[in-house]
Amino acid sequence: MELRQLQYFVQVARLQHVTKAAEELHVAQSAVSRQIHRLEEELGVRLFMQRGRNVQLTPVGQLFLRRAETVLGDLDRAVLEIHEFLDPEVGEIRLGFPHSLGIHLVPQVVAAFRKLHPNVKFRFRQGMYPSLIRDVVDAEVDIAFISPFPEKNGHVTGEIVLTEELFAILPDSHRLAKAESIKLSELKDETFVLFGSGYSLRPIVWDACKEAGFTPNIGFEGEESGTIRGLVAAGMGVSLLPEMAMFETSSMMPAVVQISEPRVTRTIGLIRRSGEKLPLVVRMFHEFLIEFFKTQNKSP
Incomplete structure (x- = not known):
């Protein structure tokens, strides 16, 4: 399983559309479809169902999405912590109010x-x-x-x-x-x-x-x-x-x-x-x- 596959999967899940996800990721639609297909083959399950021009997560896809978002979030925070360790003065703060x-x-x-x-x-x-x-x-x-x-x-x-x-x-x-x-x-x-x-x-x-x-x-x-x-x-x-x-x-x-x-x-x-x-x-x-x-x- 590759990091790129998780990133493509999460983007498609959020937008519920392969073409729009490919545009956001700045890659070809065929590349996104191919990586999603490989991910489904490796897991042995279907992650998406076709709904007209859109796609919808299957129940197991919804379960996998929560885990994938956690993994990617942890990775982002790990990269941020490394950058901040090198220089905390150039970090980013996400503030809600x-x-x-x-x-x-x-x-x-x-x-x-x-x-x-x-x-x-x-x-x-x-x-x-x-x-x-x-x-x-x-x-x-x-x-x-x-x-x-x-x-x-x-x-x-x-x-x-x-x-x-x-x-x-x-x-x-x-x-x-x-x-x-x-x-x-x-x-x-x-x-x-x-x-x-x-x-x-x-x-x-x-x-x-x-x-x-x-x-x-x-x-x-x-x-x-x-x-x-x-x-x-x-x-x-x-x-x-x-x-x-x-x-x-x-x-x-x-x-x-x-x-x-x-x-x-x-x-x-x-x-x-x-x-x-x-x-x-x-x-x-x-x-x-x-x-x-x-x-x-x-x-x-």
Whole structure:
């Protein structure tokens, strides 16, 4: 069995198309077909079934794909570790994060790190809470910011680096828009603009409203903090957003009011795969982040 056969197999499995896989691999279609055929002969099984112009993995092909991806992933990491051993300053860090942290936090920490290590490259991947955990577990990213921090998950490990307050956002014309602070219960009769299902901020806001004694009436849903802000500014309702979501400005900005009761917060953590040693360049970045947030948390 050759490494090339595994690489061709995985590419065909991902694209479900031999011709497209050959184009991605920059080789002839006949070469891909030949290597797949040789691999099937060596294993004594069919890995693909024809489905029109596409191909589909057989059940045993699906099983073999998981193993092949693990093998190729381990090989990639081994090559990366060798390069980093020779010079960790030219490595690559694969970083995952939710959209809400991509506005200010991620650019801030990456810029600060690159001042110290200008040749280190980054590959970014945004996602929602479940997909970020999955990306870490599946080795699609080395390390990820996540919110809230997953307290119980045997597949990932990490630490909370920041606790952030959530604020009420209201239309400028709202009766409470000029208030210094409000109780969340004062919004019990309002229409709420919330993130859709699957976004981590939604249950945080929902649970806070329940603690304040009411169930929020959801009138509109959005997928980005900018959308939530815009809808609130346009008078469609009220919402709660973390402070970091306020750094981005536009012509449609709502009023921001502190919530005195209950105090609504979210945790922001760093996660990585459990039981796995980080590549050297990623360890450098991880150590930098821990120190960075220690300094931030000590600031008045």
